[in-house]
Amino acid sequence: MAIRKIATIGHPVLRQVARPVGREELATAEMQTLIDDLVETMRDADGAGLAAIQIYQPLRIVAVEVRDNPRYPYKPKIPLTILVNPELTVVGEETFDNNEGCLSVPNLRGVVRRHTSLSVRAWDRHGALVETQVFGLKAATYQHEVDHLDGKLFVDRVTDPTTFASWTEFERHHKAAFVQRVAALVARLGE
Ligand code: ZN
Numbered sequence: 001m002a003i004r005k006i007a008t009i010g011h012p013v014l015r016q017v018a019r020p021v022g023r024e025e026l027a028t029a030e031m032q033t034l035i036d037d038l039v040e041t042m043r044d045a046d047g048a049g050l051a052a053i054q055i056y057q058p059l060r061i062v063a064v065e066v067r068d069n070p071r072y073p074y075k076p077k078i079p080l081t082i083l084v085n086p087e088l089t090v091v092g093e094e095t096f097d098n099n100e101g102c103l104s105v106p107n108l109r110g111v112v113r114r115h116t117s118l119s120v121r122a123w124d125r126h127g128a129l130v131e132t133q134v135f136g137l138k139a140a141t142y143q144h145e146v147d148h149l150d151g152k153l154f155v156d157r158v159t160d161p162t163t164f165a166s167w168t169e170f171e172r173h174h175k176a177a178f179v180q181r182v183a184a185l186v187a188r189l190g191e
Contacts, residue, residue, distance in 0.1 A: 001036045003044045004055040009105045009153060018051070018058040018149040020085045023127040035082055035125050038063045046071045047103045048078070049141050051148035054104050060085045062145040064138075071101065074179045075137050076191045083130070086122035088146050090115045091133065096185055098140040099178045100154045101167065109170045111163035112154050114140040116189065136189035137182060 007013050025031055034057060042050035042063050048071070052061040066078040094116040101109045118139045120132050134142055144154055158164065165174055 001033070001040045004037050004041045006041065006045060006050075006054050006103050007056055009155070013053060013056050013058060014104055014148070014153060015151040016053065016058045017151050018053045018060045020060050023123075026084060026123070026125070026127050032125070034059075035061065035063070039065070039080065039082075042103075045103050048072050048075060049145040050103065051145050053148050053151075060149050062086065062149065064141055064145060066141075074182060074186075075141075076186055078138055078141070078191075082125040083120070083122040083142075083145070084125065084127070086120060086142070086146055086149075088142060089119045089121075091117040091119055096136075096140075096182075098137070098182075099163075099170070099174065100140070100144060102144070102154050104148075105153060105155060107166050108155070109165050109167060109174075110155060110158040111160060112140075112144075112157045113159065114143050116185075118142060134191065136185050136191050138191040 038050055038052055041055055046069055048066050048069060049062060049064040052059045062083050064078055065080040066075045095113050096116055097111050098114045099109055100112050116139060117135050120134055122130050124130050
């Protein structure tokens, strides 16, 4: 396993559309090592998620995990989840304003409107079909990661540029109100 370099905004790889992975290819040692490295790199950088495209591999693979995360202390825990070729379907009309950051966009946060409820179809790292529903902040994390697979970054979805903030200024001026707002969401949806 190895910690890999994370591409940052401006690198063309982040604007590629990642390609699907076949089951046989997924089973190869090379691909399994890539997934191990994706997880290790995400944990090392305190990410809540990381897409393979962010480590210069334009494949439709993402890792999501929230433990005790110093970058996102308000996020409910998510066990380590690998999604291969994920497909998200929006459930219902409800959206919420999420304050997001990204390992590929250093020291910037901004407000992005996300769907509150999704159904998810994907494979796990062994190619087994996973079908589930996700809600709230977890749904926002899934949308953020799947955006990466389509060459999109959260900054593309920020509709009010006055919400951009460095991490320090987010902590100083915006975090308390945001945490209070999402706490109500988490209380209602459980994640
Ligand atoms: Zn990101």
